Amino acid sequence: MEKLRDDLIGGLVSAAVAVPLAIGFGMFAFVALGDAYFAYGAVAGLYAAIVMGAASVAFGDRTTTVYAPRVTTTFFLGGLLYQLVHSDLEVLRSGGHQLIILVFFSMMLLGGLLQALFGLVRLGSVLRFTPHPVMAGLQNAAAALLFLVQLGNIAGFERYVPFTNVFDHLAEIKPLSLAVAAVTFVTMWKARAITTKIPPLLMGLGIGTAVYFALEALGFGAQLGPVIGLRDAPESTAPLKNLGDLAYTGSISDLLPLVLGGALALAIIAALDALLCAKLVTPPGAPKVDGDRLMVRLGFGNALAACFGGITGGINIGASIANRNFGGRTWASVLINAAVLLLVVVALFPVIAFLPRAVLSAAIMVIAVQHIDPWSIDLVHRIRTRAARHRALMLLDLAVVVLVAVLSVTIDIVLAVFLGIFIAIALFVLRMSRSNIRRMYRCDAVHSRKARGPAQAALLEREGAGILVLELQGALFFGSAETLSNEIEKAAAGTRSVILDLRRVTEIDATGAQILAEIAAALARQERQLALSLTRNGEVAARLGEAGVLEALEGRVFDDVDRAIEWAEESLLRGAAGGAAAESELPLAQVALLRDLTPQEAEAFASHSRRAVYPAGSEIFKEGDPGKELFIITRGRASAYLRRPDGDIRLATFAPGTVFGELAILDAGPRSASVTADDEVVCHVLSADDFAALFARAPATAIKLLSGLGRELSARLRRANKTIHQLES
Numbered sequence: 118m119e120k121l122r123d124d125l126i127g128g129l130v131s132a133a134v135a136v137p138l139a140i141g142f143g144m145f146a147f148v149a150l151g152d153a154y155f156a157y158g159a160v161a162g163l164y165a166a167i168v169m170g171a172a173s174v175a176f177g178d179r180t181t182t183v184y185a186p187r188v189t190t191t192f193f194l195g196g197l198l199y200q201l202v203h204s205d206l207e208v209l210r211s212g213g214h215q216l217i218i219l220v221f222f223s224m225m226l227l228g229g230l231l232q233a234l235f236g237l238v239r240l241g242s243v244l245r246f247t248p249h250p251v252m253a254g255l256q257n258a259a260a261a262l263l264f265l266v267q268l269g270n271i272a273g274f275e276r277y278v279p280f281t282n283v284f285d286h287l288a289e290i291k292p293l294s295l296a297v298a299a300v301t302f303v304t305m306w307k308a309r310a311i312t313t314k315i316p317p318l319l320m321g322l323g324i325g326t327a328v329y330f331a332l333e334a335l336g337f338g339a340q341l342g343p344v345i346g347l348r349d350a351p352e353s354t355a356p357l358k359n360l361g362d363l364a365y366t367g368s369i370s371d372l373l374p375l376v377l378g379g380a381l382a383l384a385i386i387a388a389l390d391a392l393l394c395a396k397l398v399t400p401p402g403a404p405k406v407d408g409d410r411l412m413v414r415l416g417f418g419n420a421l422a423a424c425f426g427g428i429t430g431g432i433n434i435g436a437s438i439a440n441r442n443f444g445g446r447t448w449a450s451v452l453i454n455a456a457v458l459l460l461v462v463v464a465l466f467p468v469i470a471f472l473p474r475a476v477l478s479a480a481i482m483v484i485a486v487q488h489i490d491p492w493s494i495d496l497v498h499r500i501r502t503r504a505a506r507h508r509a510l511m512l513l514d515l516a517v518v519v520l521v522a523v524l525s526v527t528i529d530i531v532l533a534v535f536l537g538i539f540i541a542i543a544l545f546v547l548r549m550s551r552s553n554i555r556r557m558y559r560c561d562a563v564h565s566r567k568a569r570g571p572a573q574a575a576l577l578e579r580e581g582a583g584i585l586v587l588e589l590q591g592a593l594f595f596g597s598a599e600t601l602s603n604e605i606e607k608a609a610a611g612t613r614s615v616i617l618d619l620r621r622v623t624e625i626d627a628t629g630a631q632i633l634a635e636i637a638a639a640l641a642r643q644e645r646q647l648a649l650s651l652t653r654n655g656e657v658a659a660r661l662g663e664a665g666v667l668e669a670l671e672g673r674v675f676d677d678v679d680r681a682i683e684w685a686e687e688s689l690l691r692g693a694a695g696g697a698a699a700e701s702e703l704p705l706a707q708v709a710l711l712r713d714l715t716p717q718e719a720e721a722f723a724s725h726s727r728r729a730v731y732p733a734g735s736e737i738f739k740e741g742d743p744g745k746e747l748f749i750i751t752r753g754r755a756s757a758y759l760r761r762p763d764g765d766i767r768l769a770t771f772a773p774g775t776v777f778g779e780l781a782i783l784d785a786g787p788r789s790a791s792v793t794a795d796d797e798v799v800c801h802v803l804s805a806d807d808f809a810a811l812f813a814r815a816p817a818t819a820i821k822l823l824s825g826l827g828r829e830l831s832a833r834l835r836r837a838n839k840t841i842h843q844l845e846s
Contacts, residue, residue: 122444130316132436132454134433134435135166135436140345143161143165143428147161148195152276163458165419169427187433188260188263190386194383197224223372224379226380228384229416231384232388252386254517255525260490267478270475271298272289272291274290294342318435342474391431553622557608559612561578567683569772584613590623593625601632613689614685616681619650633664637666646673649675650675650676702752706719709774714821727801730798733794733798741788744784747782748801749776751801757777
């Protein structure tokens with residue numbers, strides 16, 4: 118019972134919010150037909166909200182979402198009807214307003230069916246990728262035109278005056294009507310600062326209406342604008358009801374292109390608007406809205422609304438939020454909302470008739486301002502503040518926004534939609550054809566995590582520039598792969614190995630895969646090698662596998678760029694004169710950590726350390742173990758890993774002459790990583806107890822050892838800083 122009471126309150130409040138919006142938007146959609154159809158527009162807006170609400174619940178919507186005409190779709194409908202009324206087509210002129218209305222509702226009926234079809238064939242995810250500048254242009258044009266159309270009403274004109282002619286009627290403007298509109302506008306705009314218990318729309322309408330009738334009671338009625346004045350709800354303009362009165366003898370095929378074009382554009386706009394609104398009305402933590410099912414429900418709802426004489430609509434954000442905030446918990450609140458709207462149509466039109474036009478128009482002006490696309494405003498701000506290389510791309514987006522908005526208002530709204538989509542897609546292809554290279558660097562400063570002895574490290578410092586790494590991003594397809602090939606050809610001059618990091622490549626088509634194979638072949642002809650770093654189980658790897666690229670590069674495909682760099686370094690060291698690492702055990706005297714020790718001090722160190730051999734694959738110590746020993750490798754390799762359920766992360770690989778585990782001597786804390794022998798490893802191990810004994814018997818030797826550890830840590834820090842600088846530059 119309590120839940121039903123909450124639904125009742127939510128439905129009543131949301132209906133109070135939806136009624137003026139449905140009436141105002143409906144009148145806006147029919148404004149091109151003149152004052153005679155003023156009431157029909159109001160009824161069409163209410164019918165849309167009633168039918169869509171009931172239909173959505175019937176088609177499975179179990180949320181508290183409320184439906185009504187929307188700013189963007191209403192603007193599109195108003196533009197469509199204006200073009201039909203002023204069309205040069207003889208076939209439309211011969212049929213009069215009855216034919217125009219039939220064509221108008223046919224577009225809405227077919228548009229609803231197409232919207233439902235979009236959902237049935239699961240185009241929701243595709244439509245989400247429609248270029249935002251197109252929708253932004255339409256939304257901004259809708260907001261601007263919706264605002265401007267209200268000028269005649271807030272000015273207090275007794276009849277409809279197009280906003281383009283307002284300046285020709287300045288003498289007829291009623292200042293008190295403007296004052297009432299200003300009070301309504303400011304009240305609604307600042308309502309949240311006054312109270313959150315009353316929806317801003319209702320507060321603005323309530324206070325504005327009270328001020329209007331207070332001024333009328335004081336004798337200023339002649340200086341105020343008219344009320345809505347719809348004493349009785351007119352009969353519906355439903356096309357099926359009036360089809361018998363149609364005096365049209367032409368061929369229906371003459372109208373099909375017009376109807377199909379308008380319906381398709383309307384379906385696209387309504388679908389996109391619905392997907393956007395669904396995100397805005399979904400409360401935090403609620404399940405994600407299924408866009409395809411939403412389009413099916415709304416599409417069939419819009420088609421039914423057109424049959425009953427209602428205009429195309431969508432999710433009413435304000436009424437939906439009001440429904441939820443004032444208690445609506447189930448779909449019953451949506452049906453209550455629809456029932457109240459039906460009651461308004463059937464019995465309460467005389468009450469609606471007393472709503473001042475200036476008050477309603479001022480409230481719609483606030484809604485128009487609130488519907489200016491925030492992304493467009495942010496885009497203008499970013500254009501003013503960003504660097505020039507970013508500004509050019511943003512200016513292209515802004516140009517599409519402005520073009521779509523201008524075409525929508527001045528030329529043809531259907532043409533504006535399709536032309537805007539075409540231009541935005543062309544710009545998308547242009548952008549995708551740009552370089553995929555996110556960053557490139559050479560490996561004289563950036564090295565793999567494999568620690569090297571002094572001679573090898575010095576060699577890599579000198580010759581490492583022969584290893585080139587290119588981090589790629591985005592989609593690698595026919596438009597961008599050729600550009601990448603040319604860039605690699607230029608950048609590969611003077612290189613020995615080229616590494617392509619593909620982990621940020623989101624998609625690759627057959628052409629892109631083929632061009633990668635051609636790049637590998639071209640580098641091989643120049644006696645250069647290509648290696649890849651990619652995610653093995655990803656779509657990119659699957660595509661390259663199908664194209665035979667992975668097979669051709671067998672042994673040169675790695676899970677991360679670090680292993681790829683290590684492979685290139687090993688190749689460089691093998692090819693360099695004297696660069697091959699000795700297989701015999703490295704004498705302690707050649708270890709950099711001990712280079713400052715005299716023979717006697719080296720002997721003292723050797724007597725306090727122990728020689729240990731670890732078989733390949735054995736774990737030298739585990740992450741979290743107590744840190745008690747440092748290790749100096751004299752033969753073999755060992756790698757440090759962070760163990761993770763989704764795969765180990767390699768931190769470093771230690772080669773002969775390097776030291777690891779040295780923090781045990783400095784802080785005796787737990788091991789921060791696990792170290793495993795890659796092959797048979799020979800180490801000299803110094804425990805903390807042995808170091809304490811060494812310090813007691815040969816303090817000078819211990820101090821030199823600590824100094825050497827300081828140099829080792831300092832060198833690692835310098836290399837890290839150099840790598841960071843190289844990667845960030």
